[in-house]
Amino acid sequence: MSDTPSSQSNAPEHKEQGWFGKFLNLVEWLGNLLPHPVILFAMFALGVILVSGIAGLFDLSVVDPRPEGAKGRSADGMIYAVSLMNGEGLRLIVSGLVTNFTNFVPLGTVLVAMLGVGVAERSGLLTVAIRLLVLKAPPRFITAALVLGGVLSNTASEMGYVVLVPMAGYIYLSLGRHPIAGMAAAFAGVSGGYSANLLIGTVDPLLSGITQEAAQLIDPAYQVHAAVNYYFMAGSTFLITIVGTFVSLVIVEPRLGTYDPSLASEKLDTSDTLKPVSGLEIRGLWMAAFSVLVLMGIVGFMLQSGGALRNPETDEILNSPFLKGIVAFIFIFFLVPSVVYGKVVGTIKKGDDVVDGMAKAMSTLGLYIVLVFFAAQFVAFFKLTNLGSILAVTGADFLKDIGLTNALVFIPFILMCCFVNLMLGSASAQWAVTAPIFVPMLMLVGFSPEVIQAAYRIGDSTTNVITPMMSYFGLILAFAMRFDKKIGIGTIVSTMLPYSMLFLFCWIIFFYLWVFGLGLPIGPATTIYYAPGG
Template identity: 40%
Template sequence: MAKSENGILSRFVGWIERVGNKLPHIFWIFLFFWLLVIVLSGVLAGISAVAPGSNEKVEIISLLNRKGLDWILSNMVGNFTKFPPLGLVLVMMMAAGFAERAGFIPAIMKTLTTVPDKLMIPAIFIIGMCSNLASDAGTVIIPPLTAALFYARKKDPIFGLILGYVAAASGFTANLFIAGTDVLLAGITSTSARIADPSYNVYPTANYFFMIASVFVVTIVGTVFTIKFAMPRLARWDPEYEHAQVPHEYLTPLTERELSSMKKAGLAAFGFFLLMFLLTLIPGGPLRDPVKNTIVPSIFLRGMIPILFVFFVIAGWVYGKNVGTVKKPTDMINYMVESMKTMASYIVVMLPIANFTYTFTHTNMASILAIKLAHILEVANFTGVGLFVSIVIISTFVNLFLSSGSTKWAFLAPVIVPMMYYLGYTPEWTQLLYRIGDSSTNSFTPLFTYFPIILGFASVYKKDVGVGTIISRTFIYSLLFLVTWTAMILVWFYLGLPLGPGAPIRL
């Protein structure tokens, strides 16, 4: 046992944790990167690249001049307020916070305590991976729920938090349903494919068969790895957890009144969601796309965050009125205000993160980095497995620095998709290779937009939790996802399986 616990991987994970915990607060890290981009924009000013497809020259813009200073000062506040993850997180946490304080979410968590331990881990993987149906909202909702689930069972809640986080963030390429991400990436891939074939179309279902298989394969591999390796070595109950500011209602059984209220709230909330879905499903439904009259894309998918907001509000209101935790309308407002207090640290951290992201984009440094890396693949002239793995690795590497999947693909696709097309591979296959590399390391990189909020959730249970604690554990899962999916694409390729409806690997 001692030998296994002191193995190479265990020691490496320990080293990452020790080094990572010595890093400064995430606020200072992003502030440093923001300032570094500003300085490098002046040093590297004039360096350019040609954007594939449009043949447009992209040149690094210097911010170390009067015009650059004007842009920085004029846009600092705007960059912060218009940063999409800020509004997404606050809106979702406002509604989810109300549902939690009204007692609905704790009631659900108490019912989950009856699920056998052997089913808990696979359930977390499946639910986490499918949560991207609600876009990035799943990355915000799932981790705190899994942390509370572990806490209720006297298991390491930070490990539970991380497990939910990697399932939702790194599991972005797996799903049982078609999500908004599939629509977005398919549009970019179609545009890039038309560089080689003007009539080519890529549909949102392009990778659907692979996505479905991934849910089950990754769940099986992840469950075995978690039970056999990760939990015995990395999940420890710290005495400090006893003092965590977590509602102890999680640990007590539901009363008859609470059980009845939960059922009523669940029926009301899911009834609303079903209505929204039916208004999308019926031909000519009001929540279909107003132009294409389609389900994918549709108003339903684009409006998932507001729909989920109403979902949680209905659930919290019905439950709270029945058990007495919500007596008047102002109670709902007060609960939402309380939930926003817990988001203070996240809001502060978002200031340098948002400005770093927009500054990196405005200077064209992000674009040129993506173009240059894509060009390396083009001139390397790899074929077969070597090329496939190269695309995955490049996507993985770029994802460590740029968290927006659509932004990266918008610059990589115009080179990689036509290149692969001329080598005889379909755009759908190229898109899948990118998605694997892009998705796997989402939970590992501290530059991922939602990484700071995970730190905030972890601090609920342990105040001095560091960046290294999170990174050291997400690293092994990112590696696990990457290896598993790489093995899957090789099997898929050699068997010649379709990626989705009408989407083969070869042209």
């Protein structure tokens, strides 16, 4: 696809408020009514306690769908609600408060992964890799490079928002194109394609940990490794790049028209952002790439038949130390190349620099750790009270009663995730709330947790770019105001809406084609269907 807009409109930016602007104002108003996510989870945890008391008072129960003899199944074949509003419940709350937090699977995985990412940020490896990807791309493919670079930057969490999105504006400006269009292309890749990637990132172990917690409400032994969606998300990378490039060139850039530099809030200088990658940085990248190859060779050797990273009992990769320890490999594959790169270019001169990078990464997770504490209590209380299992069985029975037990169930599920994401922009926060309900529910009608998680990620990603509740939305708006001091939330959302709509439409089709049309696995050692009690 040629990197030239389909038309060169000279119309001014669209600032009028139509029906969509009014809708956005309503969404923003409703979103502002919500308390802080930490307070929200505290309220959810308290709500579970109160509901459990009422459910226990009325002896709420459902028939357990698991076969006789299944682990965790009661003797009479019923699932009863457990009240936390009595003496026994109080003892469970008090005794489990700390372990609920420390045993919450996503916490440790994110902390370990971010240690490696922190060193990569400290060394400058991530920044120069993004610069090389974008600036070395042929001019006619610069938009595709920005979208693809945005998708790949998700491996390093917020690096795409902080580095690539503002840099994209300056790149477009230097090429005589509208800087907001450049920011939109990068933002679409970073946020709209949040779940797609060619690499395993920090979000993968985070979501898989929550999915595992939810799946174990039905099957206590069920394991969900971090790479369960890898094949599907790697394929989705190319889908998002193609669709994002099309929307940028055919819809967004022509609509924005010719840029007026007088709109800038400050003097714009592109020299530093567009500074070419130096010879020393190139050498550092080559050495880092060589270290990655060495690591891959070592891991590949240990994955051979009889290798240390295979399942010691079955000699398979399924449930092997490799898949169970994927977070450790994320850490290593960030740490080693980053140290090598830093040594070459001089950004890492001693061990203290490595420690500083890790410490800085940990310092940025303060709010996340507080959030996880309350999220962990909510998930634990939900599990203790059996409310998740009761809701799942009831919901599954309802789906069976209306005949919606086939693959079409994922369409309303994905749309529901899209809507919830407008109000609760954090992927982990949203999944922590919805997974305990929908993972068991859809497992009971025959779908695997891995497929359910993949469907969730489509809904969670596609509306990121149009919700002011997304944690980095304010940062994007601040960057955009450098180029247009009068820009507002409505302008950002109306610019990004075409990405959201086409991403959703095309991604759903891609999901059905991949999973149910071709029957392709969505990740290593995964299945499409789940047999309760199987």
